[in-house]
Amino acid sequence: MNFLPRVAEHLCKAARSSNAGEADAFGRSAFNRYYYAAYLSTRDLLAVIDGAWSRTPHSNIPSILEDDLRKRFQRNLKRLQDKGLISEGKAKSLVSQVSAAGSEIASILRIAYTVRVTADYIPEEKVIFEPTTFQLATHTEAEAKNWLQRVDRNKSIVLNAAKEIGLV
Amino acid sequence: MSELLKVQQYLESRGLGFIVPRLISPASGVLVIEVSRDRIKRVASAGQTSRRQLSFLSKALASKFGRPVLITVRDAQSLDDVAASLRAVLRHQFPDSVTDVYVSFEDAGSALVWVETASIVESAILDAAQLTANRELANFGISCKSFEIVAPLRPEPSTVAVLRSVKILAPTSTAALAADIVRRGFANPSEKWLSHKLDLARKRGLVLRDSQGRYSLTSVGLGVVPTNRSRTSSDVERMLSLARRKEW
Numbered sequence: 001m002n003f004l005p006r007v008a009e010h011l012c013k014a015a016r017s018s019n020a021g022e023a024d025a026f027g028r029s030a031f032n033r034y035y036y037a038a039y040l041s042t043r044d045l046l047a048v049i050d051g052a053w054s055r056t057p058h059s060n061i062p063s064i065l066e067d068d069l070r071k072r073f074q075r076n077l078k079r080l081q082d083k084g085l086i087s088e089g090k091a092k093s094l095v096s097q098v099s100a101a102g103s104e105i106a107s108i109l110r111i112a113y114t115v116r117v118t119a120d121y122i123p124e125e126k127v128i129f130e131p132t133t134f135q136l137a138t139h140t141e142a143e144a145k146n147w148l149q150r151v152d153r154n155k156s157i158v159l160n161a162a163k164e165i166g167l168v
Numbered sequence: 169m170s171e172l173l174k175v176q177q178y179l180e181s182r183g184l185g186f187i188v189p190r191l192i193s194p195a196s197g198v199l200v201i202e203v204s205r206d207r208i209k210r211v212a213s214a215g216q217t218s219r220r221q222l223s224f225l226s227k228a229l230a231s232k233f234g235r236p237v238l239i240t241v242r243d244a245q246s247l248d249d250v251a252a253s254l255r256a257v258l259r260h261q262f263p264d265s266v267t268d269v270y271v272s273f274e275d276a277g278s279a280l281v282w283v284e285t286a287s288i289v290e291s292a293i294l295d296a297a298q299l300t301a302n303r304e305l306a307n308f309g310i311s312c313k314s315f316e317i318v319a320p321l322r323p324e325p326s327t328v329a330v331l332r333s334v335k336i337l338a339p340t341s342t343a344a345l346a347a348d349i350v351r352r353g354f355a356n357p358s359e360k361w362l363s364h365k366l367d368l369a370r371k372r373g374l375v376l377r378d379s380q381g382r383y384s385l386t387s388v389g390l391g392v393v394p395t396n397r398s399r400t401s402s403d404v405e406r407m408l409s410l411a412r413r414k415e416w
Contacts, residue, residue, distance in 0.1 A: 051398040076394045083392050084372070085327050149264045163352060166328035166402065167394045 004040070005148055008033035012141055015127070015134060023134075027127035028119040031136050034144035035116035038151045042105055045155045048168055058113060062106035069158070070099040076165050086165070094161045101154035112147050115139050175199065175233065184217060184225065192235065199235045250279075250308045257304050258283065258297055265293050278313040279305055285317055325354040328392065330365055331385065334375055335393050336405045338384035342366070345383070 008030045015026035042061060047054035049072060053064055077091040118125055118137040127136045134141050162168040175189040179201075186207050190200040203217065212218040217225075226237045251271035258266045268284040281301050283294075298315045305312045333348045334340060342359045345366075350356050357365075366383055369375045374389035385393070395403050 048398055048400050050396050072396075079394075080328055080392065083374075083388075085392060146264070153264065160323065163329060163354070164323065164326045165394060166326075166332035166392075167396060168400050 004033050004037035005145070008037065008145070012134075016129075023129065024127045027129075027134050027141070028123075028136065030141065031115050031119040031139075031144055034147055035112040035119075038108060038112050038147040041148060041151050041155060042109060045105075045158060048159070049162060062110050065102040065106040065109070066099075069102045070095060073098045073161065073165070073167075076167060080165060094164065098158055098161045101157040105151050105154045108147050108150050111139060112144070115144065171199075171233065175201070175229065178229070178232065179225075182225075183214070186215065187217065187225070190240070197235055198238050199229065199233060200238045200240060201229070202240045250305070250310065254279075254281070254301060254304050258300060261300055262293060262297050266297060278311045280314045280316070281305075281312055282316045282318055322353065322355040325349050325352075325357060327365060327369060328394075329354060330362070331369065331374060331389055332393050332402050334366075334383050335385050335390065335402050336409050339378060339382035340384075341382055 011026045011030035011033060015023045015030060018026055039058065039061075042065070043054050046056070046061070046064065049069065053068070056064055073095055077086060077094065080086040081088060081091055115137050125137065127134050159168060171192060172189045176185075179185060179187050179189070187201055187203045190202045192199050203222070207215070207217055208219065208222070212221040222239050226239055229235075229237045251269075254271055255269040258269050265285055266283055270282040270284075272280045272282075283297060283301075285294075294317055298312075301315055302312045329352070330345070330349065333345050333352070337344055337348060342362045346357055346359060346362055349362075366375055366377070369389070370377055370383075373386055374392060375383050375385055377383055393402050395401050398404075
């Protein structure tokens with residue numbers, strides 16, 4: 001799975017050096033690969049927290065990240081707080097970290113998902129080429145390239161919090 | 169003793185140690201000394217100088233060392249601006265690696281740069297960041313004397329994190345616990361620190377210590393360690409650990 005970003009970059013290069021019709025096809029596929037790189041990394045995170053979450057349909061993942069993830073942490077933290085194993089302040093800070101990181105991953109995936117659906121199912125909406133970059137559904141290739149990195153950064157925040165409360 | 173050092177000592181003997189002899193130009197023989205702008209006040213006092221004192225000093229140095237003297241004033245604010253611009257450039261060019269940049273000016277011509285990274289970053293990216301820093305500082309006539317990476321520190325294991333390791337390895341010695349805690353990405357705890365932490369947990373009725381100094385969780389302790397439906401659940405890891413030891 002670590003090869004997906006490289007595949008996407010290769011497709012981007014091909015898109016830039018092809019004629020109009022081919023360029024559109026290569027460009028769309030690049031967006032698709034960038035989406036899957038971000039999605040699979042997120043799915044890894046969900047599988048670590050709860051195996052059942054990893055089988056969620058794509059479009060439901062953002063809501064898991066925004067709500068269920070936070071609730072899962074709150075529930076576990078409550079138990080630790082009752083036993084006096086974690087201070088209220090620390091618990092609140094962990095919840096806010098997890099909830100901010102979860103929301104950011106969710107918003108990245110929402111955008112990425114929209115672009116990916118456009119790429120795969122709406123061929124009449126074409127990739128727009130500009131001198132140095134190209135874009136689909138108003139999102140540029142450079143932006144798509146960052147999806148995975150942004151997801152991974154937030155993922156590590158969630159994983160660290162999970163480790164801290166003994167969940168992982 | 170180099171001539172610059174003699175000049176330095178002379179300045180110090182006059183209580184002007186904050187004025188720095190920068191260089192003696194090999195071509196013209198001019199002695200360049202430098203003073204930070206925030207050291208120049210209208211009237212000289214301890215740790216401060218004045219324009220008037222500087223002009224006297226320049227004449228005194230010229231007659232004592234037989235050289236033309238040039239006094240340069242370095243803007244302290246300007247150094248702050250250099251630091252701010254370097255910070256902006258690095259964060260802009262490496263948005264996913266560089267989270268913060270600190271610059272310390274050892275003297276006005278050389279800077280020490282610390283870069284804080286978001287996570288463990290590839291060395292190729294760090295090399296590129298260092299080149300950028302060198303280039304940026306060179307624009308201001310400053311050399312980058314050192315370039316350090318400050319990676320995020322490994323966190324100290326929380327009590328629950330320790331309990332989780334106890335649950336999986338029980339009955340376990342502190343040495344095995346420490347190794348497991350490090351494997352899970354926490355800072356390496358000393359056995360003393362760990363024993364203290366475990367003793368506190370024991371007093372709260374969360375762990376038991378047997379006669380051989382090995383620790384296990386009590387039922388209360390078991391209730392505290394979270395479980396989930398996943399291959400990383402503490403229940404699953406406990407079973408795998410027992411299976412590996414063939415005690416199950």
